[in-house]
Amino acid sequence: MMSPVMSGHVNDRVSSTRVTPRVGDRVRWLARLAFSGGVLVFLLRRVEVQGVVDALGGVKPGFLLVALGLYVAGQLVSARKWEMLARALGFRRSYREYATFYFIGMFVNLLGPSTVGGDLARGLFLGGSGRRALALTSVLFDRVSGVVVLVVLGLSALLIFPQYELPPVLVVVTTGMVVILLLSWWILPRVAALVLPSEHRLRLVVERDLGPFWHDGALLGRVALVSAGFHLMEVTVQYVVARALGLEVPFSYCLIFHPAVSLLAAIPISVAGLGVREGGYVFFLELVGVADATALTFGLLWFFITVVGALPGGLLLLLRNGRGREIVASGVGDDPA
Numbered sequence: 001m002m003s004p005v006m007s008g009h010v011n012d013r014v015s016s017t018r019v020t021p022r023v024g025d026r027v028r029w030l031a032r033l034a035f036s037g038g039v040l041v042f043l044l045r046r047v048e049v050q051g052v053v054d055a056l057g058g059v060k061p062g063f064l065l066v067a068l069g070l071y072v073a074g075q076l077v078s079a080r081k082w083e084m085l086a087r088a089l090g091f092r093r094s095y096r097e098y099a100t101f102y103f104i105g106m107f108v109n110l111l112g113p114s115t116v117g118g119d120l121a122r123g124l125f126l127g128g129s130g131r132r133a134l135a136l137t138s139v140l141f142d143r144v145s146g147v148v149v150l151v152v153l154g155l156s157a158l159l160i161f162p163q164y165e166l167p168p169v170l171v172v173v174t175t176g177m178v179v180i181l182l183l184s185w186w187i188l189p190r191v192a193a194l195v196l197p198s199e200h201r202l203r204l205v206v207e208r209d210l211g212p213f214w215h216d217g218a219l220l221g222r223v224a225l226v227s228a229g230f231h232l233m234e235v236t237v238q239y240v241v242a243r244a245l246g247l248e249v250p251f252s253y254c255l256i257f258h259p260a261v262s263l264l265a266a267i268p269i270s271v272a273g274l275g276v277r278e279g280g281y282v283f284f285l286e287l288v289g290v291a292d293a294t295a296l297t298f299g300l301l302w303f304f305i306t307v308v309g310a311l312p313g314g315l316l317l318l319l320r321n322g323r324g325r326e327i328v329a330s331g332v333g334d335d336p337a
Contacts, residue, residue, distance in 0.1 A: 032271050039275030043296055051293025055245060063244035067237045071309045074233035081226040086138040088212040088219055091126060100316050101125040107313030110272055119143060141213055149227040151177045154259030161252045189214045241301050245294060257284035
């Protein structure tokens, strides 16, 4: 979880708009690319490639189009959530601009090893030449609030639908994540008040600028509801993709495995979650009787949807001026993770 200190540090770093990636960044990206490729090779050697080809050949295009439409609609809902958080910090952009920056961030995520590049890009677009640190913080809280709701959704599904007899460690880990995330949210402003002088810049940022994130219960409630709606749309996409492959995977099971696979894919050890995501689908779908080849195809279809859904961001980026492209280049090159 990035603190306001880190946000300010990122702001200082990007103020010079350095667009040339460091050698270390390239090495990490190549290492993650190698990891993604290695996992995919392992999965392809484990399954019969002909089984993947056959599964792809049996895909129902209509269901796939519906899944793509739902996915894009879900991203528009998520952009609205970000707008709610940013407006609470004083940013007065139109929803169209928030959606534009959001889709540009999605496109940048396709180019980088994790979601950091896309988050950095949309934060810099929102902040412009002035309030970059605060804009980046709005992106951070958008990401954190989404993770909290996603984990709570996954834990709720695990407890409500115990009939799938998943490993108990999943409940333990998910519960631990919920506790850690909520405690971190509650503790941060209190720690700032305890360890920093009343006039310290960071304490003023936490208590004054970020005050709505700690004290505005109505705002947090609305954000949680919108976030829950977004995640339920994502789960529905999973359900529709299963139908595109002719699978009778229950919606309740999609509620369980989607949060788990999403969190696995977000770990910055691969490029755009590639390989890790597919491995997660193979593991969870195999537990309900889906053949490995079909489960791998499921993951590839989801990746296809995320790529196609993010492509409008590339077009929107081309429509921005050259300065905008430099901002995104700096976001891709620098990985503060």
